[in-house]
Amino acid sequence: MRYLPITGADRSEMLRAIGAPSVDALFSDVPEDALLAGPVDLPHHAGEFEVEQRLSRLAGRNRAAGAGPFFCGAGSYRHHIPASVDYLIQRGEFLTSYTPYQPEIAQGTLQYLFEFQTQVCLLTGMEVANASMYDGATAAAEAVMMANRVTRRSKAVVSGNLHPHYRDTAATLARFQGFALEAGPPAPAGGEDLASRIDGDTSCVVVQYPDLFGNIRDFSELAEAAHAKGALLVVVVTEIVALGALRPPGGMGADIVAAEGQSLGNAMSFGGPHLGLFAARTRHMRQMPGRLCGETVDADGRRGYVLTLATREQHIRRERATSNICTNSGLCSLAFTIHLTLLGETGLKRLAALNHAGAVSLADRLGDRVVTPHFFNEFTVRLDGDAADAVERLAGGGVLAGVPVSRLHPGAGLDDLLLVAVTETAGADDIDALAEALQ
């Protein structure tokens, strides 16, 4: 077996050194009847070519986004990933390293984390960011739990336009932790009144920006209303590229930003792995979940980086930790930070502008069918019939037209609504094709 270097001769000599008659004898602590006599009932080992061939066949049974016009979004976006991103993240010193517990030989990881945290702060307009969460949905759930800790309250008021997977992820934890999560009904055209739902028991208000249907709005007043009642404002962002074009949530009074960072540097990959971003205010730093990388000096006085404030974390604090998270999304954060470094100020703004311009040009073509008044690169279209049927039909013709709202809000009476995302990967002819198909 090509990955297993111990030879038969090694094995005999090593067993002699150990003083054991056989490898099986090393398992003497296992109850005898639980020891399998031979291999389990699964195929035997296979060579590289064979594995490659069989997996390629499975991959071939999926329709890759690049094969035709593509407009799916709703929390996972298709953006171009520069070639150097994928090369750099596959350098073995990054790919095959562990969490930087030994900082003297992990400065590479630690320095990029420090840069990453800074970039996340800049994008979101927040003061402090952690080293990542599993994905946007778990980041949002952690944000609610953090707000509960900070305010010592236990009721979250949740926008009906929060991605239902995010809502459900938080609701699942709410059920077992015993806090309340009050989610409103979806409002495709926006304009929800959340402020009136905040009371003295509310720990936080959770909104999405842009929201599930693509709406964008200024949350400054909502932030004030929340703060006046002692509650926090949690802003969820599922399309981080939007913050290249839009005012950052930090500037609107957000206390916590929980975001999905997949759009920069990471493939859609059927929804995972993705990249949870988590940013907050310095005054709440010690209530944050997850790892934080900080600057310090070494014994020779040289600048260096370490994981810090670990007394919040499970390996030190155990049952009193702020979160149980350990492994996060390290390599995805590396892809994110490399992509953003390549883009820089100009590249990010141009990328965001191209996304918006593409979306506007499609929306212009669709006219009154567009439900979303203001948007970034994704909006909602009202069709004459069932959107899921239309998507299925168009897929047959090679066009992946978007995500039917019924896929995320089944039975909500929104079956004629379609979410359409236009990124820089959609060309003018793709946009033409979709506009024509949806007329």
Add this chain to the structure above:
Amino acid sequence: MTGNSHDTVSGDLGLSIEEPLIFEQDSPGAVGVDWPEAEAGADRLGGLARSGPVGLPSLAEPTVVRHYTRLSQKNYGIDTGLFPLGSCTMKHNPRLNERMARLPGFADIHPLQPESTVQGALALCREVQRWLSVLTGMPGVALTPGAGAHGELCGMMAIRAALDAGGEASADRRRVLVPDSAHGTNPATAAALGFEVVSIPEDERGRVDPGRFEALAGEGGVAAVMLTNPNTCGVFENDIRRIADAVHEAGGYFYCDGANFNAIVGRVRPGDLGVDAMHINLHKTFSTPHGGGGPGSGPVVFSEALAPYAPVPRIVEEDGVLRLEEANGRAFGRMKAFHGQMGMFVRALAYMMSHGADGLRQVSGDAVLNANYLLRRLEDVYSAPFAHSGPAMHEALFDDRALRDTGVSTLDIAKAMIDEGLHPMTVYFPLVVHGAMLVEPTETETRASLDRFIAIMRGLAERAKSGAPLTEAPFHAPRRRLDETQAARKPVLRWQGARE
């Protein structure tokens, strides 16, 4: 550093090149990705356009590639050498798996595109479930958790859901028994779900004493036990059946932390030992790369009793067509957005197919052989608290008794290993032995690599005893010891110059 005739003009030394932050390399006008300017036109941003600069630095592609290449050279990975981080299973990461995960049919598909267009992806998920189910002897497999700790949450929520459904006042059933040797995520998980953590001390064999366990379980109110097996002391809990029976008798469930599954994969099925739920870290046993801290993947296998409570989505087959089931009356809820870490499933399946049933059996055999070899070749110079109690599993645990009176600590040994070109083992974990050194060589090391490790560790023990200045190490790494106290006392968590 000390001045000598080899000092350089720049301060850089050969391949050790200092690398400034990206923010310190800002070159306005430079760009690393060429996008055209969008055609001018009316925007639909409703007055929410960002006004000022974001504050990102501008660098051209060559600068960026060099930056991250230089950073990578300050890192140690498995590709560099032995990485014996106990409990973390740092084994070789085959590049075939990377290639497979990047096939457009896996990487370039959207989680919500029509199910008819992703039948291959769903089939792959099912295949991963089949392998994990057969290997563990457990019928249910929840794929969505994002890593091991997330899998713990998933398993413990299923247990809560089952207890709630059981009709009895489950509010009176809130005690979760956790050995003191457990990983921090175990008590953190239990506490996060409102359970009361009851600690179980280890006995002198590094195991849970079954009699004491039965007594604790008998005190009532038991929801579950969270047990790692093989445990973090590097030994197999040989009374596991009694423990399983006792928790079941008490009306609770058996959660197994499967972080150490590598020691038994292909030889022992947790389902045969009375386990009700167990997470599997695909980034340990099944070799998906740790990537400097993630992403991971933590599928949970369930017994017949708990499988109905597994979270959504689930993959179901109807008339030969695979579908995602998003709602199910008994499912306890949802773990995260979409359907799990697909990129990790592809890698893990490539790994499992490459090894096959026969190869996986050899994996656990060689992993355990290697750990025992290190244990027996080092136990005369480093004290091994549980070595007398029988064979180790895939880890060798030492404490710092042998270093007593040398002035050298476990940390000093770890830092001295860095100078020797080794990644240190896990230190100060598990908490149940003093100055723990938990060594996990894995099955992908050669005999020569193990012998080199042994020689270095013996040499360091000798140096410690002869008063060598190990307390200053490392000298030859990109950095000397870092001041963690300063980092925590005055936290600097972002580049300061980036502030307005």
